[in-house]
Amino acid sequence: MEVRQLRYFASVAREGSFGRAAVRLNVAQPALSRQIKKLEEELGVELFVRHPHGITMTAAARNLAPRAEHILEEIDGFRHALEQPDAVEKxxxxxxxxxxxxxxxxxxxxxxxxxxxxxxxxxxxxxxxxxxxxxxxxxxxxxxxxxxxxxxxxxxxxxxxREPLCLIHRPDDTRLDPVSIDIADLAGIALILGGDRDSGVRSIIEEAFSSVGLRLTVAAVANTAGTCKALVREGVGPTIHVAAMARAELERGELCAVPIRGLYSVxxxxxxxxxxxxxxxxxxxxxxxxxxxxxxxxxxxxxxxxxxxxxxxxx
Missing domain, CATH: 3.40.190.10 (Periplasmic binding protein-like II)
Known part of the structure; x- marks a missing residue:
């Protein structure tokens, strides 16, 4: 197994695409594919399932990816340490x-x-x-x-x-479909919004309501995601944000996140x-x-x- 093969594998796993990985690595895609194939043959497992719409990581690849990243980071750190003087000004x-x-x-x-x-x-x-x-x-x-x-x-x-925007609400708020909703389903629901009208999320929400002719009903305005979440937990109303901003609360079951169809933040x-x-x-x-x-x-x-x-x- 060569370090190059591990580096190629890690890049494909991160990018989710042979084409994007080839661009990132500045190598030809056929050469990248050959090295991945050699790695699969050496390990005796299939790492990526190829299909017309792209690739899917196998269970073996998902297990290997974090280990490959760790090995590559150690190698890069070792090389860098050898290249640097003892005292480095950060x-x-x-x-x-x-x-x-x-x-x-x-x-x-x-x-x-x-x-x-x-x-x-x-x-x-x-x-x-x-x-x-x-x-x-x-x-x-x-x-x-x-x-x-x-x-x-x-x-x-x-x-x-790219992230889907979600309606983030308390588990006891059962007014809407718990799987997926449309922006029109939010008619008349008072929302907690971010205070910055020029922010990406706030502007996306306002434009989405305007595009379907709905009036945006505001329960409260908060300048940070943390304040928005606190208001949701206290029952002031739901908010619209990306799910990552409420990861801890979602994992603890304190809040729920329902994707809003067609609404994304970049x-x-x-x-x-x-x-x-x-x-x-x-x-x-x-x-x-x-x-x-x-x-x-x-x-x-x-x-x-x-x-x-x-x-x-x-x-």
């Missing part, structure tokens, strides 16, 4: 996130950066999206993870993942159009993408799918 990049995203992302991303790039560290800047966008445009932040903003003025957007990495694409920034973008891919494929970032390929970034 370089810090500021990453903007919402308060809710910070709760889910800060720890795994910090750990991944520490393992892969010990010369780098990050400062998480947690604030609402308009303020983060302003800091990006002013050059005071390296990048921000955010829902796709209404205004792209001065920003460069790299697609990251999460992106945002950069300033004027940002210099330094080697450190390139590393951070790749690490953020890989961290999200691991969270999505391991089920820790609920009901999401990775989208887009990392397009070549000009220096």
């Amino acid at each position: 370089r810090c990049l500021r990453i903007g996130v919402s308060p809710g995203t910070a709760e889910l992302l800060a720890y795994p991303l910090s750990q991944l950066i520490q393992r892969r790039h010990p010369q780098l560290t990050c400062e998480f800047v947690s604030m609402l999206m308009p303020a983060r966008a302003d800091l990006l445009r002013e050059g005071q932040m390296a990048l921000s993870v955010m829902n796709r903003p209404r205004s792209l003025n001065g920003l460069r957007i790299l697609p990251l993942l 999460r992106v990495i945002a950069l300033s159009e004027e940002a210099e694409m330094t080697p450190d920034l390139r590393l951070m973008i790749d690490t953020v993408r890989d961290c999200f891919a691991d969270l999505v494929h391991s089920g820790r970032w609920l009901r999401a799918e990775m989208i887009g390929c990392p397009a070549p970034i000009e220096a």
Whole structure:
């Protein structure tokens, strides 16, 4: 078994596609497929089921993926340690996130950066999206993870993942179908909304109601996902958000999340159009993408799918 084969396998598992993995690895897809086939033959198991609409990981692949990632991280860390002097001055990049995203992302991303790039560290800047966008445009932040903003003025957007928006409610609220609902089913239901009208989620909700001629009934407005969840738990009303923001409450059975058909949020990495694409920034973008891919494929970032390929970034 070659390290290259493990690296190819891990990339296909993260991306969920031979084509996207080939682009990410900068190799020809036939060469990638041959190496995966050799790995399957050596292990004596099938790792991916190929079908007309893509691929599906087998049980063997799902078991191997986290182990392969761990091995590759150890190898990369070992190589990096050999290349670095004993004393390394860490370089810090500021990453903007919402308060809710910070709760889910800060720890795994910090750990991944520490393992892969010990010369780098990050400062998480947690604030609402308009303020983060302003800091990006002013050059005071390296990048921000955010829902796709209404205004792209001065920003460069790299697609990251797509998530269905869900009605998040208490288990004892039985007014709606517990499996899936339409936006029209929410007519007359007073909702808890985020306070930022320019945020991706709030604007998607308002546009969806407007598109079907419904009036949006508001029970309360809160500036953070944490406050929204607290109000839902207290019975003020349901809210609309991505399921990942309520993962802990969903796992404990305190809240329920019902997907709203046809309603999705796209999460992106945002950069300033004027940002210099330094080697450190390139590393951070790749690490953020890989961290999200691991969270999505391991089920820790609920009901999401990775989208887009990392397009070549000009220096």
